Amino acid sequence: MKKVSSGIKTADKVFHVATGIAASSPVLFLLAIAAVVVVQSIPSIRLMGWHFITGIEWNVGNTYGALMHKNGVTAAAGASFGALPFIIGTLASSVIALMIAIPVALFTALILAYRLHGWVQWIVSILVELLAGIPSVVIGLWGMVVLAPFVAHGLGPVLTHVGVLIPYFRGPVGTGMGLLTSGIVLAVMVVPIITATTRDLLQQVPVLYREGGIGLGMTTWEVVRYIAVPYIREGFIGAIALGWGRAMGETMAVLMVSGNAINFLPHNLYSPISSMAAVIASQLDSAMSDGSGMAVHALSELALVLLGLTLLTNLLARLLVSRTHHRRQGVRA
């Protein structure tokens, strides 16, 4: 019997180790990032306790003055970190984005999956996916230059008439930099994500079921409403959750159009806001100058809350999408 050379054995070992490292790296990265964020947050958690998520005042304190000792940690005098405006800013802007994006994405996906065929479908699909690839800073720029003035002078004044029914629609409209503009900018970014996933799901609805409906004399809309959409329901909710996670984590575009509100809760649809992601990006530089380090810890805690929320929506999304797949397998007759 011929012996395998030791060179080949070594190569095999290297291969095993290399693939092991590569395969475990996503888990390691996630754990490492989570660990850093948690550890960095601890001083801020001790300083603020629950007030971090219920407080409104975000103040780094006097970073050139005396230090303050509280709950066993050190911070600049007068420091207070209440993140409620940013949490609300993130949630409100992303929910507005979803309210705009969901119907647009659903109808676009329906048209892509069932109405367009051949090269037209191909081109429109590509366009939708290109939209997903536009850098967020470009969309943010469009938001500042085009959308914000339009909200301030066009859309906003019209929407204030709805204020008779829903108080949040009442003016003043302000500069156009704020909640509504952020929501619309986020919607532009979220639509392609939801559309692409929903289109794929709709294409997987067996034609047999749709023909069952058509053969029964259902209109196109009835087939969509009673057969296709119920069939993909969980997957569609999953697609929405993916989009939501994206909207909550988006930084640059929101930072550019949000109006950068601090210590201030939005009181209507046009109020300036700030999101958690945008605050981390915009405040980190000045936070570095806090000698006590507490400002950085507070931003870390903000990152922790954001990470928790996005992980939660992502997990929910995966769960729902996989449940649709299971049911599809169960259905096969």
Added chain:
Amino acid sequence: MSQPISVHNLKAWYGTQLTLKSVDMELPASQVTAIIGPSGCGKSTFIRCLNRLHETLPGARVEGDVHLGTQDLYKVDPVDVRRMIGMVFQKPNPFPTLSIFDNIALGLRLGGVHNRGQLREAVERSLQMAALWGEVKDRLSEPATSLSGGQQQRLCIARAIAVQPEVLLMDEPASALDPVSTLRVEELVEQLKDTYTIVIVTHNMQQAARVADETAFFLNGEVVEFADTTTIFTNPTDKRTEDYITGRFG
């Protein structure tokens, strides 16, 4: 009230491929007409032209005319055509997200019946006609997918007849079923033909012989021979029909 169907110069394409080459047929009312022929001969395409389902496929096209009684089916809204002409498909396709009850009730609701009592009555009547009531009456709220294949196919028949069409098209309705379920579906066809004009596509010549009053033999998109079933199977006039039914090809 069932009515005859008359087909004149019907042609159908998939893209550029001509699958039906000028079909002329008179399908009598309250009778079962079987369409037989080898795979790809255009028999499914033919019945899918009768309820205008063929044209819903991308690139598909139809020419010629189909009359139900005196009505030109290609001059009315296809949705209305399909309410008059029910269809049962090759594979059972109950709506997977709906219960047994709702599978049948949906067509009625969309047709404007909302009264609960009326719905219940119609659902029960259709299930009884489809010989399924006894097996499902205690589990109407369960998902339709919990039924066996044969039961699902009878549910699809019940769904089609619940909206009281005038014609029932069946595209190889038993090809995915076991022999016992097949027999039940065939018995059902026998019972339903008093009420409906039935057109059944089948691969299975024994099945055609058992259930059909008239039989048409299709080959390469053309009707080779159309006569009463006994004649087709005992005394065919065309050599190709004879070759096919004696199993020389197909």
